[in-house]
Amino acid sequence: GAGVSQTPSNKVTEKGKYVELRCDPISGHTALYWYRQSLGQGPEFLIYFQGTGAADDSGLPNDRFFAVRPEGSVSTLKIQRTERGDSAVYLCASSLIPRDGYTFGSGTRLTVV
């Protein structure tokens, strides 16, 4: 696609529920990143994929968070037993050459009530 696409754009869920957030990167971009942005803060790193494998998942806050990229393209961020503190904008980005900068999607705004 022309840009990084994230769906849904907004998600409201009840505390304790499971959610999946989808990211469709730019075609051909081998690197994919997930970030989380809380209100008034900069994006914080969650996980980085190079191809199908998670090259670095050190930013995932706990084992309720998991992400996959089974075919090296679309990625899904999965959050189990959601908590109110998980409310944030989840941003996905992709790149071909990291030094040229990442291209970000518009994000998924997750609200846990």
Added chain:
Amino acid sequence: GEDVEQSLFLSVREGDSSVINCTYTDSSSTYLYWYKQEPGAGLQLLTYIFSNMDMKQDQRLTVLLNKKDKHLSLRIADTQTGDSAIYFCAELGNDYKLSFGAGTTVTVRA
């Protein structure tokens, strides 16, 4: 990110120059970036600079890098109302991860 610091707010008159400052701590950073975020939107890459450069100019944007002091700045010439946004400074570490500052909210007044 805790390793990248920016002032939180900047107010500038339309037509004046804006200067947004940033300090970073990772001396191994190879590339430094400026991103723009408008309300409800993702981050848009504005420009970036390689760490062995002192300055980069791109139309109305000028990036200055003082590697000794780990200080980065973004100057926007002839600031317009469409420049109102949050500007993020970011550094790329050897691990290929971008670390962001908290962002500077720029408000352009008529």
